[in-house]
Amino acid sequence: MAIDILMPALSPTMEQGKLAKWLKKEGDQVKPGDVLAEIETDKATMEVEAIDEGVLAKILVSDGTDNVAVNTPIAILAGEGEDVSAAASSAKAPAASAPEAQPAPTPDMQAEGLTDRPAPAERPQQTDLSTPAAPSVITNRSSYNAMAEIPEGTELVNMTVREALRDAMAEEMRKDGSVFVMGEEVAEYQGAYKVTQGLLQEFGAKRVIDTPITEHGFAGVGVGAAFTGLRPIVEFMTFNFAMQAIDHIINSAAKTLYMSGGQLGAPIVFRGPNGAAARVGAQHSHDYSAWYSNVPGLKVVSPYTAADAKGLLKSAIRDPNPIIFLENEILYGQSFPVPKLDDFTVPIGKARIHREGKDVTIVSFSIGMTYALKAAQELEKEGIDAEVIDLRTLRPMDTDTIVASVMKTGRCVTVEEGFPQSGIGAEIAMRIMENAFDYLDAPVARVTGKDVPMPYAANLEKLALPNVAEVVQAAKAVCYR
């Protein structure tokens, strides 16, 4: 049967164009790929190629015609063995046969400043065009009991966060041959911060891999290996250097599961120290908690205690998703009691009430907990009983535990070393407004790092970081004291 050749669009925004020139004439034999005509807009030119084989029976729109609407039939092709004159006379009114199309706006379109759409559309039936509701972050379950993570009567041994992290990796590497560690100085040097101490000796160079100084490259290598089902632990000497690799963390690791319709995920852990150490200046002191917590497709973990560091890192290594595991250099050397269990894990996504109280909720994580806990002690002296929540995981954030606590205390202060704008504290405040606004007796207050690149001078650095006095002051303010 006769085939209509339609005016094509060069972009989803194009509505009409000029039919500049016919390169074939009526009666010509054409085969797929033959250039039939040239069309032009003010931005681009394009050749119209034949898709089907046949004879060009009739040209409907002649050379040099301006403003030809997209999808208008411009010629008729007689199929093989078909009568050419019959085909030629089958011309319909152009408007009637225009297929409908309604592509979504594209970046191209915005860049070109075009907002009009081409003709409306052959589009599958869609009965419900409303946006489905996002899965609720509030589960309405009673608050998670972190105490149950450690069975009663379990022996506790003191160890540093550094040792806890090392033990977590070693235990998982013993259990699963697909787990390996890669990064700068993780093997022979024994870890730039000694977190991987002894792993090379136990597991060998095949599984404990010193990389060149090449964050972008080895992050991509790690993600590629994870696509095949291996379970890499990629150590960044600090997360400041992961900025060179952030494309692979976000575009390659976090998005692929979604983009593949669930076929291909990346079971990978990116870990290393995050945030300020001491006197290392702006390029080695950035806290990236809020950055990574912004991205769907990632889980973001940032423990404070050695027990949580161990239990969460073991869970992270087993998790099938890409995990950002944010450690803290200053905490590495601090000791905490850690349960002596063969296989101690802590679930990702659950906060822990570190200190119970009734007057004000202080929410923090990682090294922020040191300010929060000292502030709670100070506040106690002044008769304010603070509850301190250690988030432990930033994404998915345990809104349940925060909300349950705020419903009890009616007041909340957030504490973090990161910058104030779009920070973790801002997110917590919003979630409280969404879920417990009526329970609030005061606006949520936040204590953060100052809105400046980290200075080097000792006095300025101290000023740039949060401190206990600020937390105490904020807590008193929300208690109207």
Place this chain on the structure above:
Amino acid sequence: MAVAARKAGRAGAGAANKTTSTKGSTRGAAFNSPQFDKNQDLSAYNEMLLIRRFEEKSGQMYGMGLIGGFCHLYIGQEAVVVGMQMATKEGDQVITGYRDHGHMLACGMDAKGVMAELTGRRGGLSKGKGGSMHMFSKEKHFYGGHGIVGAQVSLGTGIAFANHYRENGNVCLTYFGDGAANQGQVYESFNMAQLWKLPVVYVIENNRYAMGTSVSRASAQTDFSKRGVSFGIPGEQVDGMDIRAVYAAGQRAIEHARSGKGPYILEMQTYRYRGHSMSDPAKYRTKDEVTRMREEHDPIEQVRRRLLESWKLSEDELKAIDSRVREIVNEAAEFATHDPEPDPSELYTDILL
């Protein structure tokens, strides 16, 4: 001979090109184009024709507004991926950038699923959530489909790392273009691949234009086969329009990588007939250049001529192949036009496992 003709054709466009010579530390001799037997030519013709017809149909459907966003067609470059696939064995992986439809079809992925992904429908290979640049198939060992120029090079090196780790004997074919070849992570990957002797073949599809910027305007070293020299990675320039040359070079490169000698670079000298994406100003090259490439070096036409002249197939027999291919493409287009869009509930699935 095709190689010589190609050389002449290119000289006219002002690019200095050598053909099918070898570079790097291990090879010095030039290779003659090997011959294909009838079955190889037939298979090459079928596969390349499928890609061409599929892409023509994609372009048409884009013009009708059924495909949105970006759509990068592979027309003109078909011999590269088809020839390389002929040199692989089951288990070898493929990863590429955004001009990926041809790679998916050559890996054996279902034309319907690819086309339905282009139209954003639920039967698409990524359930309509990935689009033209983002499709994957574990079953066919195809790892995407990546929209960030150069990212696939580190990722492919990582897939090769996993082969090495597992000692499974597989090789990862990592494709990228002359544009991506200037990205820093490419050299980070070259370094690690050679340092650790990873089984990876870097296939640089030099189609002479990174979007609209010609190789000579973007690259200080336009001989891409030399891009691994400082890492000691051997490389060759290959006539990427002659599938026989591609296949032979692919065999050499894959054998090198599989035998534990590390990475290998193949610069495929090829040509893209269509624009970078669909909206292309077509001002950065002359029409004559495109026409000459199509008329003198078309990869499919070369095979077609051999089928007619050397293998004495009739026009009718070729027409029958053409009809079968067209049927596959038309079925795919039909499916992709009428398959429903994803259910709204799919918005929140596949974010985490």
